[in-house]
Amino acid sequence: MGSSVGFPTHGIPDHGWRLYFASLISVLAAGFFVIARCVARISAHQFGYDDYAIVASMAFSVVLSVSMQSAVVHGYGEHKADLTPTQLHTALRWFFIEQTQYKMVICLNKVAVVLLYKRIFVTKTFQLVCWVVLGIVISWTVASIAATIFQCTPVPAAWDSKIPGSTCINTTSFWMAYAIINILTDVLVLALPIPEIFRLHLNLRQRVGLCGVFLLGGFVVLCGIMRIFAVVHDDRSKDTTYDFIPRNIWSLVEANVGIICACLPILKHPFTRGLSLILGTTQKSSVDRYGQEISYQLREHSRQHAGSGSRRNTKDHLQSSTRSGRHPWDSPNADGDSDEVQIIADSARKANRGNEIDFGFNNNKILVRKEFEIEEHVV
Numbered sequence: 001m002g003s004s005v006g007f008p009t010h011g012i013p014d015h016g017w018r019l020y021f022a023s024l025i026s027v028l029a030a031g032f033f034v035i036a037r038c039v040a041r042i043s044a045h046q047f048g049y050d051d052y053a054i055v056a057s058m059a060f061s062v063v064l065s066v067s068m069q070s071a072v073v074h075g076y077g078e079h080k081a082d083l084t085p086t087q088l089h090t091a092l093r094w095f096f097i098e099q100t101q102y103k104m105v106i107c108l109n110k111v112a113v114v115l116l117y118k119r120i121f122v123t124k125t126f127q128l129v130c131w132v133v134l135g136i137v138i139s140w141t142v143a144s145i146a147a148t149i150f151q152c153t154p155v156p157a158a159w160d161s162k163i164p165g166s167t168c169i170n171t172t173s174f175w176m177a178y179a180i181i182n183i184l185t186d187v188l189v190l191a192l193p194i195p196e197i198f199r200l201h202l203n204l205r206q207r208v209g210l211c212g213v214f215l216l217g218g219f220v221v222l223c224g225i226m227r228i229f230a231v232v233h234d235d236r237s238k239d240t241t242y243d244f245i246p247r248n249i250w251s252l253v254e255a256n257v258g259i260i261c262a263c264l265p266i267l268k269h270p271f272t273r274g275l276s277l278i279l280g281t282t283q284k285s286s287v288d289r290y291g292q293e294i295s296y297q298l299r300e301h302s303r304q305h306a307g308s309g310s311r312r313n314t315k316d317h318l319q320s321s322t323r324s325g326r327h328p329w330d331s332p333n334a335d336g337d338s339d340e341v342q343i344i345a346d347s348a349r350k351a352n353r354g355n356e357i358d359f360g361f362n363n364n365k366i367l368v369r370k371e372f373e374i375e376e377h378v379v
Contacts, residue, residue: 004073005017005020005021005072005073006018006019006020006072006073006076006077012078012082013078013079013082013242014077014078015077015242015245016071016072016075016076016077016078016245017072017077018077018245018249019068019069019071019072019076019077019245019248019249019252020068020069020072020077022249022252022253023064023065023068023069023252024065024069026065026252026253026255026256026257027061027062027064027065027252027256029256029260030058030061030256030257030259030260031058031062033259033260033263033264033267034054034055034058034259034263036263036267037051037054037263037266037267038051038055040266040267041266048115048119049115049119050112050113050115050116050118050119051112051266053108053111053112053115054108054109054112054259054262054263056108057104057105057108057109057112057258057259057262058259060101060104060105060108061101061105061255061256061259063101064098064101064102064105064252064255065252067094067095067097067098067101068094068098068248068252070094071091071092071094071095071098074087074090074091074094075087075088075090075091075241076091076092076094076095076241076245077241077242077245078241078242079239079241079242080238080239080240080241080242081239083241088241089159089160091241092158092159092160092240092241093159095159095240095241095244095248096158096159098248099148100145100148100149102251102255103141103144103145103148103178104141104145105255105256105258105259106141106182106254106255106258107137107138107141109220109255109258109259109261109262110137110185110186110189110258111134111137111138112262113189113217113262114130114133114134114137114189114192115130115134116262116265116266117130117192117193117196118130120193121193121196123196126196129192130192133188133189133192136185136188137185137189140181140185144178147169147174151168151169151171151174152166152167152168152169153166153167153168154166172231172235175231176228176231176232179224179227179228179231180228182224183221183224183225183228186217186220186221186224187221189217190214190215190217190218190221193214194211194214197210197211197214198211213264213265213268214265216261216264216265217258217261217262219257219261220254220257220258220261223250223253223254223257223258224254226250227247227250227251227254230246230247230249230250231247233246234246234247
């Protein structure tokens with residue numbers, strides 16, 4: 001067996017080091033973005049279900065990386081002929097374990113993104129579509145994990161093919177089917193918010209910019225396609241411990257790039273603010289008149305009601321302002337708000353079109369007054 005991190009030793013070919021360091025670098029990069037996201041969300045008192053999902057995904061990604069590194073330590077990356085039966089079975093057992101972790105990371109990445117959509121776009125139709133997409137993603141993941149665990153009968157035959165009477169499914173066909181459906185669900189999740197974005201009261205440049213932020217997940221689709229090429233390339237290989245290194249690297253990259261892309265929409269506003277502070281400049285939103293009004297109104301209302309935390313006070317303020325014929329938030333604030341707040345307000349306005357409505361922002365919630373009843377949408 002080669003070195004513990006997969007370097008060739010004693011003339012024995014070994015390229016496991018490529019997988020070892022790919023797993024280390026990719027999981028550290030993903031961890032950086034997850035920590036930045038959590039700090040930003042906790043600082044704003046806005047930690048939500050989508051954040052829990054991405055933290056869970058990060059935890060499975062760590063297990064995935066540890067599993068792959070353990071496989072390399074036990075000979076994954078060398079030719080099967082250069083390994084003892086014990087080394088081969090141990091390396092393939094770790095490879096078997098990582099397959100489930102990979103599918104969990106891929107699923108939770110998509111769940112986190114869809115939950116982010118649900119929090120931002122509050123129309124009833126879109127919420128229903130999100131639930132349907134979540135059902136598809138979770139159901140497919142459960143089915144694929146079950147197929148992965150029971151790919152052989154008995155289960156240990158997945159890493160020890162010499163068990164008498166054992167049978168296995170055609171794993172190459174299964175991996176190809178999983179990869180293709182995985183890409184299709186990626187495209188489905190990416191396309192989900194596009195119609196909603198183009199219905200927002202923003203100018204074309206802003207709408208295209210927001211689409212660009214959400215479509216950064218297209219890098220995950222690219223990684224998935226590269227993984228398919230790797231699977232096709234070693235389709236008929238029997239030397240699984242040596243020839244499967246490229247597909248495993250692409251699996252790692254796909255999983256961790258998915259985590260990073262799921263964090264980018266959340267980090268856009270903190271990053272631009274931080275950059276403005278570093279450069280000593282004042283960031284100004286280039287939104288149109290409606291977008292500016294929503295941003296100013298929400299921030300001003302937040303200041304007026306900070307510390308009260310009273311839902312009743314907010315309701316009274318909305319009602320008295322409406323009865324007097326005065327808009328509840330007449331004084332704009334030049335600081336501006338995040339894209340997320342503006343989008344939620346606009347989406348809530350569209351969801352209640354045709355009714356008597358107003359908006360407020362109190363304790364990190366969009367408050368929508370619909371016929372003198374308050375609906376809360378957590379930001």
